[in-house]
Amino acid sequence: MAAESGENKNSFNRYACLCAIIASIISIIFGYDTGVMSGAMIFIKEDLKISDVQVEILAGILNICALVGSLAAGRTSDYIGRRYTIVLASIIFLIGAVLMGYAPNYAILMTGRCTAGVGVGFALMIAPVYSAEISSPSTRGFLTSLPELCISFGILLGYTSNYLFGKLTLRLGWRMMLGVAAVPSLALAFGILKMPESPRWLVLEGRLKEAKKILLLISNSEEEAESRFHDIKIAAGIDPDCVEEVVKPPNIHHGQGVWKDLFIRPTPAVRRILNTAIGIHFFEHATGIEAVVLYSPRIFHKAGVTSKNKLLLVTVGVGLTKTTFILIATVFLDKVGRRRLLLASTAGLVVSLSGLGFALTMVELNPGERLVWALCLSIIFTYLYVAFFSIGLGPITWVYSSEIFPLRLRAQGASIGVAVNRLMNAIVSMSFISIYKAITIGGAFFMFAGVSLVAWWFFFFLLPETKGKSLEEIEILFTKNTRHENQGLEIQPTTSNSV
Numbered sequence: 001m002a003a004e005s006g007e008n009k010n011s012f013n014r015y016a017c018l019c020a021i022i023a024s025i026i027s028i029i030f031g032y033d034t035g036v037m038s039g040a041m042i043f044i045k046e047d048l049k050i051s052d053v054q055v056e057i058l059a060g061i062l063n064i065c066a067l068v069g070s071l072a073a074g075r076t077s078d079y080i081g082r083r084y085t086i087v088l089a090s091i092i093f094l095i096g097a098v099l100m101g102y103a104p105n106y107a108i109l110m111t112g113r114c115t116a117g118v119g120v121g122f123a124l125m126i127a128p129v130y131s132a133e134i135s136s137p138s139t140r141g142f143l144t145s146l147p148e149l150c151i152s153f154g155i156l157l158g159y160t161s162n163y164l165f166g167k168l169t170l171r172l173g174w175r176m177m178l179g180v181a182a183v184p185s186l187a188l189a190f191g192i193l194k195m196p197e198s199p200r201w202l203v204l205e206g207r208l209k210e211a212k213k214i215l216l217l218i219s220n221s222e223e224e225a226e227s228r229f230h231d232i233k234i235a236a237g238i239d240p241d242c243v244e245e246v247v248k249p250p251n252i253h254h255g256q257g258v259w260k261d262l263f264i265r266p267t268p269a270v271r272r273i274l275n276t277a278i279g280i281h282f283f284e285h286a287t288g289i290e291a292v293v294l295y296s297p298r299i300f301h302k303a304g305v306t307s308k309n310k311l312l313l314v315t316v317g318v319g320l321t322k323t324t325f326i327l328i329a330t331v332f333l334d335k336v337g338r339r340r341l342l343l344a345s346t347a348g349l350v351v352s353l354s355g356l357g358f359a360l361t362m363v364e365l366n367p368g369e370r371l372v373w374a375l376c377l378s379i380i381f382t383y384l385y386v387a388f389f390s391i392g393l394g395p396i397t398w399v400y401s402s403e404i405f406p407l408r409l410r411a412q413g414a415s416i417g418v419a420v421n422r423l424m425n426a427i428v429s430m431s432f433i434s435i436y437k438a439i440t441i442g443g444a445f446f447m448f449a450g451v452s453l454v455a456w457w458f459f460f461f462l463l464p465e466t467k468g469k470s471l472e473e474i475e476i477l478f479t480k481n482t483r484h485e486n487q488g489l490e491i492q493p494t495t496s497n498s499v
Helices: 014-048 052-080 082-102 106-134 140-165 170-179 182-194 199-204 208-218 222-235 258-264 268-286 289-303 308-332 338-365 372-391 393-403 407-439 441-462
Strands: none
Touching: 014 052, 014 082, 014 106, 014 140, 014 170, 014 182, 014 208, 014 289, 014 308, 052 082, 052 106, 052 199, 052 407, 082 106, 082 170, 082 182, 106 140, 106 199, 106 393, 106 407, 140 170, 140 308, 140 393, 199 208, 199 222, 199 407, 208 222, 222 407, 258 268, 258 407, 268 289, 268 393, 268 407, 268 441, 289 308, 289 338, 289 372, 289 407, 289 441, 308 372, 308 393, 338 372, 338 393, 338 441, 372 393, 393 407, 407 441
16 A cells, blocks of 8 residues: 555645535535425415325425435446536436426426435435545545535525515415525536546546546645555556556446445445445434424424414524534534444434423323423424434434445445435325324324434444545455455555545
8 A cells, every 4th residue: 555645634625625515515405495395385285275195295205206316326427427417416406496486286396396306316425425535534524524514504594595485475485485496506507517526436437647637636745646546546446556547447337237246246344334324324314303304393383383483483493503513513523533423413312302202292281281391392302303413413424324335336335325315204204294193293203212222222333433544445444354355346454544
């Protein structure tokens, strides 16, 4: 392996940061759509005269379509590159936003929601992968968590949009809420073309000269760029001493054979990586975040807030809390580490969900009475839940799953995790109303608390710390007493300072 990279551990590459921020704008658009729909559903139900079942379908169909989009995104990004995949996601979401803003009826609204869902699937897969592939180990946690931070900022914008546009006429208000997302989608589709391609994807394509040129831009020194280039070539199955400008990588072409390497004949390390990625994405939504983010107006209404304006205003607090604590998480991810934050976060979820379940149960046991203390507890525990989620499980899910897969498997491996994520999101968002009608709203949150407890044990036993490790050496962390088979997937041990 290359020797010391020469990277200053305290240095911060502004160009790499700018690239990650621009790539993450697509996540703001997705977050906006999620946040704005929570309030828009109140007006859509009244305007279009739809049932609770239709509301559930409207809320969840985006995630079903995002599942399809995420699975397609992995192979697409292997074919056309990470950068153009972000462009494609922006265009798809633009079309969806225009359809939703125009929607004269439920059918057109659903068509727009489905179209936007496909774009969401692309965005959720590609933004963290791109950010991970351009960052160095010392800043990867921060840069890769930017998409989640942008989602939270988008949710906050959506909640604020609900409050502002909610003052318009019934027919115009919700259409403005949904249609305005087309503006940043169009801007991003053009802006993303100024960004560089992922150097790791370029190496997979054999375009070594272009990859090295970009590495020089996103590294803090020529020595660091050389070290990263050396490690990436090994991971791609290319001779690290190769000086050709363009080569044909052995056994690696547009993601072919990846599904076999993931599911049919995975190495022990790859099998454990896949299980970890699926597990963390499963628990991100099985612990109930979509129920709180999407249905917070209903939760607060159940707790005793009756005015529409007050419902939307207190919901803005959810967005503020989410954005604030994810911002805090971005600072601590590369200092405290993924594992410690994740375990602390999940333990906090158990406590806050139990408290929320208790408060809402007390409200339901005393119908007709206005329990101010229970209302206050419901709001406090909701904000606490969002805070604990946002400082750990929320951002770490995307950071962790985008950095643990070997280079050749990364895009399509990450897409599988996103597909599971969207499936669980859809299940929760499409069933929450039915669940709380069946077991009470307090019982629903006690159920989420139980799932969070299981999640804590899963993370404790199966997730090693990845802080400070290069993408090319992380697979070693998942290998326990197994021999490395040199098939272009495994990597050789590297020094702790390599990048």
